[in-house]
Amino acid sequence: MANIKVPSLDLKTQYQSIKPEIDAAIAGVLDSGQFVLGSEVAGFEQEFAAYCGASECIALNSGTSALHLALLAAGIGPGDEVITVPFTFVASVAAVVYTGARPVLVDIDPRSFTLDPAAIEAAITPRTKAILPVHLYGQPADMDPLTEVARRRGLVVIEDAAQAHGAKYKGRPVGSIGDIACFSFYPGKNLGAYGEGGAVTTNNAEYASTIRMLRDWGQDRKYHHRLRGFNYRMEAFQGAILRVKLRHLERWTEARRAIIGKYNQLLAGSSVERPAEMPWARHVYHLYTLRSDHRDLLQKTLQEKGIQTGIHYGVPVHLQPAYANLGYGRLALPHSEKAADEVLSLPLYPEMTDDQIETVAGAVLCQRFGPDRSRLLAL
DSSP states (O other), X not given: OOSOSBOSOOHHHHHHHTXXXXXXXXXXXXXXXXXXXXXXXXXXXXXXXXXHTOSEEEEESOHHHHHHHHHHHTTOOTTXXXXXXXXXXXXXXXXXXXXXXXXXXXXXXTTTOSBOGGGHHHHOOTTEEEEOOBOGGGOOOOHHHHHHHHHHHTOEEEEEOTTOTTOEETTEETTSSSSEEEEEOOTTSSSOOSSOXXXXXXXOHHHHHHHHHHHBTTEEETTEESSOOOBOBOBHHHHHHHHHHHTXXXXXXXXXXXXXXXXXXXXXXXXXXXXXXXXXXXXXXXXEEEEOTTHHHHHHHHHHTTBOOBOTTSSOGGGSGGGGGGOOOTTSSHHHHHHHHHEEEEOOOTTOOHHXXXXXXXXXXXXXXXXXXHHHHHO
């Protein structure tokens, strides 16, 4: 896009704000000669486990790998079923397919964008082994009713927390609520690496031991392969970078929440539906996602004004050609499909200025209030 006034994300500015710490961390890895796993990754595992309120953290090369190994550690395989949602990034469903199990998709609650606990019971069959709720956009799923069903029915709960670093459910950090939790450190995440990265957190020592072996070719010690594993190890550079960034995460989260407060104030009464923070949630706003009946027109208007936006996600997984064999047709999961037609993510990063926030909000308001910005300026 030419003449970008407000980017959707600005990782360069974030790097400049912590450049001396990052550069020192990278230099430390170069000096150490440890480039895969090693002390920096082990240090990050300890620190991130403590941050999530979990006893174990296993660092991996991506969030997708985290989902894959969490499912395998829980014993999920061919013939099993895993309940999850279609309104998510495709990895949530793809990882289930990797194991040979079948994803069983249920609809979302349209206000939270997360799995509707009331839909779970009807989806359970004798083959169901796990529930995989997605904490979408930084908002936790409604975990208490979900875990109650899981405990009563003997199911494993695997949190997809790829977008929810630091989010809390009724005061409890995500990553410590289900049996296992999976995180992504893709660069654009609230806690992002400078490349790919992921992790699993758990309070179950047996799951942790299995995942540690699976990430490193199934070894329990060098060249002794107990399991058929994978090369899913985290690089030392990413561990060192994430250790630095973890120290800033709470400050960045509070900055995001302050920006959301300004967005919400400026957009109050507008023609768009603002995202709702549910009563149980500390929403960390990985994304600030509006709903609009005229989403495509709104996106085009913002683009013409030099404002980058994103659509997360414009086609639910069950309507993706790659997953047509799951057997869900159009209108099978109406809340997910309607959300996919309406959502639009506005620019959001901790370093946004008030001028940038007002520029974005003003462009959104023009859809309803025309070029007169007096309402915006009066707020």
